[in-house]
Each structure stands twice: as C-alpha cells, then as structure tokens.
Amino acid sequence: MWFWIGFLILVFILLALDLGVFNRRSHVISTREAAGWTTLWVSLSLAFSIFVYFAYEENWIESPMGGMEAAIDYLTGYLVEQSLSMDNIFVIALIFAYFKVPEQYQHRVLFWGILGALFFRGVMIAFGIVLLQQFQWMIYVFGIFLLYSAYKMLTSSEEVHPNKNPTIRLLRKYFPITKSYYGEKFFVKIRHIRAGTPLFVALVMVETTDIMFAFDSIPAIFAITTDPFLVFTSNIFAILGLRSLYFVLANMLNRFVYLKYSLVFILVFVALKMLAHEYVHLPGWVSLVVIFAALLIGVLASLLRPAKSTEKEVAQQGQNG
Template sequence: MLINPPLAIINADPAVIGAIVLIIGACLLIDLLVFARGRQPTRKEAILWSIGWLILGLLVTIPVILLSSPADGVNYVTVYLIERTLSLDNLVVFLLIFGYFAVPAAQRGILLFWGIILALAMRGVAIVVGVELIERFHIVTYILGALLMVLAWRMYKGAADHVDPDHSPFVRLIRRFYPIGDYHGSRFSTIVGDRRVVTPLTLALVSIVAADIAFAIDSIPAAFAITEDPLVIWAANGFALLGLRALFSLVEDLIKRFRYLNQTVAVVLGVVALKLLIQDVYKASAPVSLGIVIGLFAAGITLSILADRRDEAKPNLG
C-alpha cells in the first residue's frame, strides 16, 4: 500500500498550510535580519524578543479556534507549551555542542538558524510518519507512550543532555573521508594546499542535525499524546521553535534560576506518556490536559523560586 502524500494525511486546506509556512518563514527571516552577521542580542533585547515570540505563539490560538474548534485551540496551546519548554532542552544541547567544538560567538547565529530550519523539517517528517503509523497500527500508540516514559525518566535523572559528538556516526563518517582544518570564518569547508578540508563548523552543524533528529523522535510522541491532528502539532512545533536565537542567550540563566526545570519537564512528559498508555481506558479532555500541564509548570517554577529564596536566606557561615 502506498503512503499518502503529506497534504492528504493532514487533510487540511492547502491555503491554511501555505499561510502557516509563510508566517513561520517570514518570522525566521525577521529573526535572521534582526541578529544579522552574528550580532549578539543584549540581555534586554533577548528578553523582549523572547516575550514577543511567546505572545505571538499564544495568539495563534485565536485563528486555530476560528478555523477549527475551541478543543483544537486548547490542544494547540497545550502542545505549544510542552514544545516550547522542550526547546529549552534543545538549546542546552546546542550550547554543549558549541562548547565542545569551541564555535566562535560570531558563527553561532547561523548554526542556530540552520538548526531551527532542520528541526522544523525533521519534526514535519516525524509528524507525517507518526500519523501514518498510528492510523494503520494502533499498537504504535503504546510504543510511543513507552518511549516517552523512558525519555521522562532519562530527563529526570539528568541523562538526556549528555553530548559526545565524537561518538556520533555522522561525525565519524565525515572524519573518515575528510581531514579537519581550522575555523575559516563562516565557511563549512576550505582548500588547504591542494586538499579540501572541512572546518569544525561542519562538525558542529552535523552534530546539531543529529540532535534535531533525536529531539524530533523524542518530542513528537508528547504532542501525539495531546492530539492526533498533524496540522495542530506542526503549527505548535513551528511557533514553539521561533525566537530560539534570542532565547539562546538567556538559556543558561533560565536553567540556573529554575533549578527544577528538568524535573518538571520530566514529570510533564511522564504524565503525557501515561495519557497515551491509558487512552483506551480513559481519555482526558483538552481542558483537563491543558490544566494539568500548566499546573505542573507553575508548581515547578514556584518550587524553584522558593528554593532560591531559601538559599538566599541561609546565613553565610564563610
């Protein structure tokens, strides 16, 4: 049996899909132009842009409700919040990759840009494949739930952010066929003598691609636990990935400020995985799912703030 083309699977108005692609593309272009030539945003700029992208992502709920239904609007917000939070973990991995390959600050912007583009593409493929598999084989739902539960446990134990690019098969393949040179501006390869060599920028990009593939496999099951509408999932993923260049400069501070962020995300993923595994027995409504997700995130943030205040209140015995 032939696999249906993506638009047939999504079963939505091509004009709506085209509009989403154009809006996300325009936003990515704005992001690229604002931080052109590797310019690093100031802390104030990063905060304002991050808030702006967050508001934009949430405002998309309105057309989703108008064009589809209130339930789909609630599902969109739920998936958006989950994916937006998971994108922080994605950025942490990018940060580790940049540190591993000592990527110059001026070149990080272009890698982030391509990392976001590739993440959108990878997640689009994962959504299309996921919808096809779920429609044909119901057992896939339980497999996705089990995978998500494993991811939740790894994240809770702090093992999800481990990065060792030298063990990546993609990086090994490049090292096998090409010699590695030094950085040469924003070039991915250059000529040294009479040989073409790749720069460490190529290895960093390949490592980001590998990370994008892993995150697509990890994050899409979480979205399917909320809704099986691929258009809602892809739109939520697309808007959740906007503004990561601005958010990147804040990620280290956010991780420090919200010390229980990883554990909170792990609990959210665990609950979402459970929702997938028991959906044939009990299917939570869209508002209930959104309420649980918001409640867990609020609890994690509150506990982090209280822990910081408790530490600040401790007398300095040194």
C-alpha cells in the first residue's frame, strides 16, 4: 500500500514544482523548454522501470511476476499509452485553435486538464481491473472494442465540434460564459454573477476528450498486463509527459501523416493479443519490440516524406474528411 502512496506523493510533488515554481507565471512555452521537460519526464519514466524491477524481484510488491517480466510489462504499457496519446495531441491542437487559446495560457489549461485526467484514469483503471477479475470474458469485449476503435481511427478525420459535445452544451445552457478571455482566469465575477471564461470551456473540452481517448488506451494496456500497479504507473507517466510533448510537436504535427497508421496497427495488435490470449502467449519482450517498431516506422516514414508531399496529403485528408 505504501508504494501507491509514495508514487502519488512523488507525482504531486513534481506537479507542484511544475506549476508553483517553474511555471508560476504564464508564458509562451518555447520548443527548447518543452524539450527539456519532455526529456525529464521520459527519463523519470524509464528510470522508474529500474524501481519496478527491484520491487518485483525482491518481493516488495506481492506478485507472481519476476522483476524482469514486470519491468518489460511496465515499459511496454508505457510505450502503448505514450503512442496512443499522440492522437490526443492532435485533438488538443485543434481545440486550442478552435477556441483561439493564447499561447501563454495553453500550459495552464493542459496542467489542470492532466491533473483531472489522473483522477479519471485512476477510476477507470480500477473499474476495468474489477471487471476483468469478476468477468474474465470482458477481455474479449475489450478486444472487439479496440478493433472498432482502430477502424474508427482509420476512417475518421480529426475534427473538433464543441457545439456537439454534450458536456459543453450542458455547460453553456446552465452556466454563464463570457465571450472574451480574462487573462489566465477560468472564472470571473461580472455584476455579482460568477461566469466561466472561454479558457474554462477549453479546459472542459480537453478533459472530456481525454476521457474519450482513455476508453481506447486503458483497454489496450490490459492486453499487456492486468497488474494494478503496473497499469496505473505506466499510464500516469505517459499522461504526465503528454503536456510537454505537445509543445515540442505543436509546430510540426502536420508532418506526422503516417503516424495514424502506426497507431491503428498498435490497436489491432493489442486487440488480437486479447482475443487470442488463450491460444497465443507472446513473451513480453516481443510485444515491446513490435509496438516500438510500429511507432518508429510511422515517425520515420512521416519525417522522411518530402514536405510538399506531406502538405498535399494533409490537404487531401482534410477534403476527404
């Protein structure tokens, strides 16, 4: 139990340092600054696998798994969550563009959005593990759902429709929203009436879309492991790095035209692994290599594609969507 408490304390200390010390004042996050934070989060995530190894090898955490198996499952789960969060980055960029969120306030939106995501994902992970423990056939439901998610990702275009979002519609119906921004404030008081700002609406939009993406990513990690500690920690580290990764990639998102196909392949791979789990037992390192290779091929193919061809394909995708 103290491992869970210690991990949560570590996460909140890092978040407090992020917002309270390093980003106390709202400012435009430069690519160099974001790259530094991304390096830090990735380094912490990888270093945590060493702790996982010793925790399971020395039986600090009661589990039938050995240290190496646990570390590989953690790293594979982290890679799955990190790769699937790439699609989330595209949608966040569209949300910020739609609401015209000033660049200096985007970090604040992502910080509070990710803080909320930590809570909701924790609840969803706990619920999913209970379902799998009580109803083992749910793994087939998750597998079929991931195949459907892969199909939707392959055939649908990335679009943002806040007016069609039921949460946003409900929010605007029963809560006053200002037309203009008031600095970094989410709420303001106008004529003794407390109203939300467009920054708050953007935050709600980011939060609800992350919950929708969690319906894909959380079942996907159950194909790797159902160990609660490994599922939770790998998921949380991937989410923590999402914010800084967004600012690194914000100006070059349109370059990754082939990344979607890598994500579709990863979803199909983990779905088939779920559906065939009684007949096919792949070693943990095989899943890690396959997922890493799929992600690397999608990134390299996109970066090596000539810029003009990339822009043409992006335009065609927009017209087809």
